Amino acid sequence: MSATELTVDGLTLTAGAHRLVRDVSLTARPGEVVGLVGPNGSGKSSLLRAVYRVLRPDAGRVRVDGTDAWSLPVRRLARTVAAVVQESAADFDLTVREVVAMGRTPHKRLLDGDSAEDASLVAWALESVDAAGLADRSFDRLSGGERQRVLIARALAQRPSLLVLDEPTNHLDVRHQLTVLGILRRLPATVLVALHDLNLAAYYCDRLYVLCEGQVTASGPPAEVLTEGLLAEVYGVTAEVTVSPRTGAPQVSFLPGERDRPAVAVPGQSGF
Numbered sequence: 001m002s003a004t005e006l007t008v009d010g011l012t013l014t015a016g017a018h019r020l021v022r023d024v025s026l027t028a029r030p031g032e033v034v035g036l037v038g039p040n041g042s043g044k045s046s047l048l049r050a051v052y053r054v055l056r057p058d059a060g061r062v063r064v065d066g067t068d069a070w071s072l073p074v075r076r077l078a079r080t081v082a083a084v085v086q087e088s089a090a091d092f093d094l095t096v097r098e099v100v101a102m103g104r105t106p107h108k109r110l111l112d113g114d115s116a117e118d119a120s121l122v123a124w125a126l127e128s129v130d131a132a133g134l135a136d137r138s139f140d141r142l143s144g145g146e147r148q149r150v151l152i153a154r155a156l157a158q159r160p161s162l163l164v165l166d167e168p169t170n171h172l173d174v175r176h177q178l179t180v181l182g183i184l185r186r187l188p189a190t191v192l193v194a195l196h197d198l199n200l201a202a203y204y205c206d207r208l209y210v211l212c213e214g215q216v217t218a219s220g221p222p223a224e225v226l227t228e229g230l231l232a233e234v235y236g237v238t239a240e241v242t243v244s245p246r247t248g249a250p251q252v253s254f255l256p257g258e259r260d261r262p263a264v265a266v267p268g269q270s271g272f
């Protein structure tokens with residue numbers, strides 16, 4: 001597994017009359033962890049969908065090591081790119097081990113069974129997300145956070161050289177958030193990850209792209225991007241940004257202030 005270069009050039013995505021993303025360009029160099037941040041509805045998931053080839057661009061290109069992702073054979077793309085997406089939490093009538101083993105499919109031929117290497121990669125992937133103890137459980141009966149870790153393990157078992165993740169820390173408790181992002185940092189792969197938690201993004205990402213209303217508003221190393229001014233402009237919040245004396249990463253604290261939206265009165269109830 002070697003890391004891949006991802007290049008997105010002038011990407012525009014639409015759904016009917018709705019423009020989801022407009023003229024977005026980004027790069028993720030081999031081995032980088034690149035974060036996508038931005039408010040709800042800013043286009044992060046849509047951009048990721050174009051990268052893992054679910055949403056076809058109306059204009060612009062997605063290139064994987066210089067080749068248009070949309071021209072690659074599906075199987076070849078699946079050997080290169082793994083995705084952990086919001087909508088993948090579908091029901092499977094399978095054990096956890098079987099779900100994670102599905103990550104090996106792109107590397108096998110039809111009717112190939114699981115090799116010893118497949119079994120050890122599945123065990124490694126489960127161990128990595130602290131889910132080895134879940135291996136024989138039914139996937140359908142897991143909690144939200146357990147499912148999320150198993151879906152991440154499935155992507156790890158795929159041994160991708162580009163890993164695309166949409167809010168992978170969703171549902172995870174704080175220890176597992178750190179575990180999962182720590183793994184992403186250490187993988188010999190390129191990572192593009194949408195995150196809402198700006199402190200996690202600041203600590204774990206090499207560079208960030210900030211999306212706002214479908215466009216890139218800022219990009220660069222977290223310390224350059226996560227300024228109080230940008231957070232006010234993009235999110236409409238008052239924040240204090242300091243540098244962590246322990247980690248050297250920017251640390252964002254949100255402050256109540258004049259930007260807080262006034263409470264919306266309950267109809268027919270005074271004094272709310």
Ligand SMILES: Nc1ncnc2c1ncn2[C@@H]1O[C@H](COP(=O)(O)OP(=O)(O)OP(=O)(O)O)[C@@H](O)[C@H]1O
Pocket residue numbers: 015016018019020038039040041042043044045046047
């Ligand atoms: N198929 C669609 N048809 C119409 N509008 C869509 C469609 N898919 C997404 N949108 C809209 O496009 C915008 C971008 O959505 P997207 O899911 O990419 O945002 P996001 O940044 O991932 O948001 P969140 O942080 O809430 O997950 C939103 O306004 C969303 O409602």
